[in-house]
Amino acid sequence: MGEQSIENQDSELVVECSIEKVLDVIGSKWSFLILRELFCGVKRFSELQRAIQGVSPKALTDALRHLEKHDIVIRTVYPTVPVKVEYSLTEKGQDLHTIIKEMKYWGAKWG
């Protein structure tokens, strides 16, 4: 409590509280849903778009870039024609599984 937030040279928030860190790294509601999908395995852009109902390409791209920047997902491009892009989780990202699993439990219990 009483955590401090300061800005670094990139004008990005440097958050001291652990919970804020997680929220900052995940970023948005969409990211949770992306994670939910990627825990099941590697997915392509269009697969994510289909699985996460209601997400626009823009929102999906934004969320994926955010997660990539925070070292949660890896973007792999295969130079085929047409291009194939796959998204997978880093170890840091895999480690979020416990949180998402707990959320699933809670949702199943109280939803």
Next chain:
Amino acid sequence: MGEQSIENQDSELVVECSIEKVLDVIGSKWSFLILRELFCGVKRFSELQRAIQGVSPKALTDALRHLEKHDIVIRTVYPTVPVKVEYSLTEKGQDLHTIIKEMKYWGAKWG
């Protein structure tokens, strides 16, 4: 995957996926921080405002009302002068502790 979202008679989203349920119930970033505080025990409005740095009275009220509506927190008013209001967690709210705890672990490990 492929969860459906429909609207009920109150035009509120009825979400089928467990994770979406949790996100819907919690509602916002502020709610996570409110929960963080309330797991430590009952808190008053002003205590929450002081503990959660950067939150405006409006944002705090909004988040508390939201959590109240979803049966996560209880608002108790003591008719003293001046008024005293305490916020505490319901059992449903207490049950979110595992999630927040996992978030703390992750934040401590990777932050």
Next chain:
DNA sequence: CAGCATCCAAAACGATACTG
């Protein structure tokens, strides 16, 4: 103390159209 009301700025998001 514990808010509510108002106003306004910024950010998030949806729809749509287009590209390498």
Next chain:
DNA sequence: CAGTATCGTTTTGGATGCTG
């Protein structure tokens, strides 16, 4: 396929001032 670009709407939330 995997996006980007643009536009407009919605949501969010900060600032401020007021009240029982």
